[in-house]
Amino acid sequence: GAGVSQSPRYKVAKRGQDVALRCDPISGHVSLFWYQQALGQGPEFLTYFQNEAQLDKSGLPSDRFFAERPEGSVSTLKIQRTQQEDSAVYLCASQLTQRDTQYFGPGTRLTVL
Amino acid sequence: AQSVTQPDIHITVSEGASLELRCNYSYGATPYLFWYVQSPGQGLQLLLKYFSGDTLVQGIKGFEAEFKRSQSSFNLRKPSVHWSDAAEYFCAVVTSSSSASKIIFGSGTRLSIRP
Numbered sequence: 573g574a575g576v577s578q579s580p581r582y583k584v585a586k587r588g589q590d591v592a593l594r595c596d597p598i599s600g601h602v603s604l605f606w607y608q609q610a611l612g613q614g615p616e617f618l619t620y621f622q623n624e625a626q627l628d629k630s631g632l633p634s635d636r637f638f639a640e641r642p643e644g645s646v647s648t649l650k651i652q653r654t655q656q657e658d659s660a661v662y663l664c665a666s667q668l669t670q671r672d673t674q675y676f677g678p679g680t681r682l683t684v685l
Numbered sequence: 686a687q688s689v690t691q692p693d694i695h696i697t698v699s700e701g702a703s704l705e706l707r708c709n710y711s712y713g714a715t716p717y718l719f720w721y722v723q724s725p726g727q728g729l730q731l732l733l734k735y736f737s738g739d740t741l742v743q744g745i746k747g748f749e750a751e752f753k754r755s756q757s758s759f760n761l762r763k764p765s766v767h768w769s770d771a772a773e774y775f776c777a778v779v780t781s782s783s784s785a786s787k788i789i790f791g792s793g794t795r796l797s798i799r800p
Contacts, residue, residue, distance in 0.1 A: 575728075576728070603786075605787060605788075607788075612792075612793075613792055613793070614689075614775050614777075614790030614791050614792050614793050615729070615775075615788075615790050616790070617787040617788065617789070620787055628787065631787075663728070663729065665729075665788075667786070670786045671736075671786070673731055673734065674731075674786075674788060675731075676721075676728040676729040676730075677728055678726070678727060678728040679728060
C-alpha cells in the first residue's frame, strides 16, 4: 500500500513569507507526528496528533508554528513569517497504534532566503 | 532527560569489511530502542527495534544490534558492508507516555564505503 507522502518536496520562501506543508499519512493510522531535521542533525520532535486531537505540541519552536489535522487524516504544518533558522527538512510520520512502528514520509526541504 | 549519543560523526569502511556503529542512551526506564537509516533524499527507514526479550535483535539488510543494559548501549553491527549501505544512520529511543510515543534521535553517523 501507499506510504506516508508529503508535499511539496521542496519549498523556497523569502523571509517573512508564510508556508504550509502537507502530510498524507498511511490510511487508518491514528497517530501522526511532525519532526524538524536541521542540516547535519537528527530529527527533533515538533508535535503529535491522535486522530484530530493535538495532544502534544511541546516541540514547536515558536508561536509562528501551527499544525492541524481537522479530520484526523491529512495534516498541515504552517509556519508564519518564516525566518532563516526555519530552514530544515520537515518530516511527517504516522503510526497505527502507540506500540507500532512510526513510518516516515520523504520530508519537505524548506529553504528560507 | 532522555537522550541518545552517537559518538562517531563519520565512519569510512571498506566494502566487505565489518561495521559497528555506536549508540548510548540515557533513559530511566526500560527503553524502546531503534536504528533508522536515511539515504540522500529519502525518508527514514526502520532497520530494527528493541522493545523487550532477546537482547540481540535482527533487522533488515543484514543488520543486527545488541542491547546492553549495563553499558546503556545499543550498537549496530553488520558483518560485511555493501556499497549500497552508504547512508546516515540514526539511533533513537522512544519516550513512552500515556498518550504519545515521540522519538528522540541521536545526531547520526554518516557511513561512507571505500571501494
